[in-house]
Amino acid sequence: MISRRDIALGGLLTIGWLAGSCGCGAHAAGAPHSFGCTLTDDEADAVFALGATPFGPGDSPTIVGSGDRELDYALAQTLSRLTDTWNVLPGFAWFDDSAAPNAFATQRRLLSREDGSVLFGRRLLDRCLKSCEHPDVVVSAVCAHEFGHIVQYKNGLSKRLQAGQPTVKRVELHADFLAGYFAGVRKLAKPDFPAAVYATTQYGFGDYRSDSVRHHGRPEERAAAIVKGFEVAFRDRGSPAEALAIGMRYVATM
Amino acid sequence: MRAALTTTLCLTAALLALSSSPGRADFRVCNSSGAQVRLAFGNNDSRFGWTSRGWWTVPAGGCQNVLYGEIPPGNYYVYVLDTANRPLPVPEAQAGGTFCIKDEAAFDLRSSSFMTPQNTIACEANGLKGVKFRAVEVNETSPTYTHTLVPNNMGVSSLVPLIKEAVQNLERPAASPQVVTIPAPQGSVAQTPRPAPPVGTACQRYPNLC
Numbered sequence: 001m002i003s004r005r006d007i008a009l010g011g012l013l014t015i016g017w018l019a020g021s022c023g024c025g026a027h028a029a030g031a032p033h034s035f036g037c038t039l040t041d042d043e044a045d046a047v048f049a050l051g052a053t054p055f056g057p058g059d060s061p062t063i064v065g066s067g068d069r070e071l072d073y074a075l076a077q078t079l080s081r082l083t084d085t086w087n088v089l090p091g092f093a094w095f096d097d098s099a100a101p102n103a104f105a106t107q108r109r110l111l112s113r114e115d116g117s118v119l120f121g122r123r124l125l126d127r128c129l130k131s132c133e134h135p136d137v138v139v140s141a142v143c144a145h146e147f148g149h150i151v152q153y154k155n156g157l158s159k160r161l162q163a164g165q166p167t168v169k170r171v172e173l174h175a176d177f178l179a180g181y182f183a184g185v186r187k188l189a190k191p192d193f194p195a196a197v198y199a200t201t202q203y204g205f206g207d208y209r210s211d212s213v214r215h216h217g218r219p220e221e222r223a224a225a226i227v228k229g230f231e232v233a234f235r236d237r238g239s240p241a242e243a244l245a246i247g248m249r250y251v252a253t254m
Numbered sequence: 255m256r257a258a259l260t261t262t263l264c265l266t267a268a269l270l271a272l273s274s275s276p277g278r279a280d281f282r283v284c285n286s287s288g289a290q291v292r293l294a295f296g297n298n299d300s301r302f303g304w305t306s307r308g309w310w311t312v313p314a315g316g317c318q319n320v321l322y323g324e325i326p327p328g329n330y331y332v333y334v335l336d337t338a339n340r341p342l343p344v345p346e347a348q349a350g351g352t353f354c355i356k357d358e359a360a361f362d363l364r365s366s367s368f369m370t371p372q373n374t375i376a377c378e379a380n381g382l383k384g385v386k387f388r389a390v391e392v393n394e395t396s397p398t399y400t401h402t403l404v405p406n407n408m409g410v411s412s413l414v415p416l417i418k419e420a421v422q423n424l425e426r427p428a429a430s431p432q433v434v435t436i437p438a439p440q441g442s443v444a445q446t447p448r449p450a451p452p453v454g455t456a457c458q459r460y461p462n463l464c
Binding site for chain 1: 319322323359360362455456457459460461462463464
């Protein structure tokens with residue numbers, strides 16, 4: 001029997017594999033245990049012990065600071081651009097992911113913002129910041145992907161993407177596509193923005209477990225989704241609404 | 255094997271494309287009004303016809319690219335609000351320039367979607383607001399065109415509180431919050447201003463987040 005706690009801890013393990021990708025030179029795709037980086041309401045409640053959960057004070061991940069005031073300040077600029085691009089306003093917080101590096105999005109209004117919440121683990125952050133190439137862009141890529149899920153929620157796309165699918169792959173690749181679009185928007189505004197890091201980051205998050213419901217897409221599929229989204233913004237100058245629609249059609253071919 | 259190689263080559267080429275600089279021209283609006291403004295932009299898009307987009311928040315002294323690619327001659331339009339939501343005056347003699355906007359939320363609207371059979375634009379009927387943008391005339395094809403907002407455009411009387419606010423915005427956050435506050439979309443920026451322009455070392459350490 002799977003308890004609520006198991007579900008929550010499973011959620012925390014979601015991006016445990018992902019942390020390896022943030023490390024210098026670690027692009028081995030392979031690792032495996034992911035639910036998808038979205039949480040159901042129950043899972044989100046459990047993670048934050050907002051509901052009646054069996055967590056004790058020592059078990060429950062809690063919201064923490066990033067430990068870096070300047071990072072908070074700089075990241076707020078990127079989060080602001082994400083809200084502007086997608087017209088969504090989720091809460092964002094760091095949390096204690098000492099159990100396993102993790103980041104996720106949920107529809108739950110854990111932080112008093114109307115469009116759900118994005119949570120980014122401190123340990124995952126530390127790993128990302130150790131990346132060799134543009135660690136700040138790696139952090140940005142993770143945030144953009146999670147915001148992609150928030151956009152899916154707000155536009156009612158999550159269930160459509162998941163309908164009839166044996167894995168979460170379409171949902172994840174669509175979030176990658178939206179992240180790629182954001183990378184294109186950034187590069188238009190800032191020509192030296194190293195958008196390719198988005199693709200290499202998501203490449204590193206790919207996996208080959210196509211028989212698992214948690215399959216997020218192969219490395220090359222994840223990188224390709226970033227590239228496609230990027231092209232809609234950078235080459236085609238498509239609007240965010242167009243990106244949403246084109247992304248839906250794109251992942252439907254997967 | 256060949257397919258895998260092809261995939262790899264395509265991906266590599268695509269990544270190279272991501273890495274390249276655009277090398278494009280642009281239409282930019284620079285804000286020398288002395289205070290932060292909100293900006294919307296209208297133009298005759300080659301694909302979509304007359305189009306209005308917003309909002310951008312442009313800090314005092316800042317510039318914002320609003321259009322990319324070669325700028326052909328013609329009329330372009332700007333709509334500028336100060337932080338008290340007062341619009342940039344439009345000359346009474348100006349003909350045309352009416353676009354639909356959203357008051358608060360970000361928007362990207364094609365005027366053709368709101369045209370009536372009588373060739374008028376019906377913004378209100380579609381839950382939008384119709385306003386007159388100020389025309390900016392570009393006389394010759396230009397690789398780059400910069401339109402500068404100056405205090406006279408804004409009305410001097412409106413500047414004092416704006417300057418005061420801009421100065422306040424330059425102050426760094428006093429303490430590190432546990433929860434990073436995401437500024438609201440630019441449409442509601444009056445309630446929750448975008449973070450101040452890069453100050454100190456934050457944006458030197460994390461240039462691609464700023």
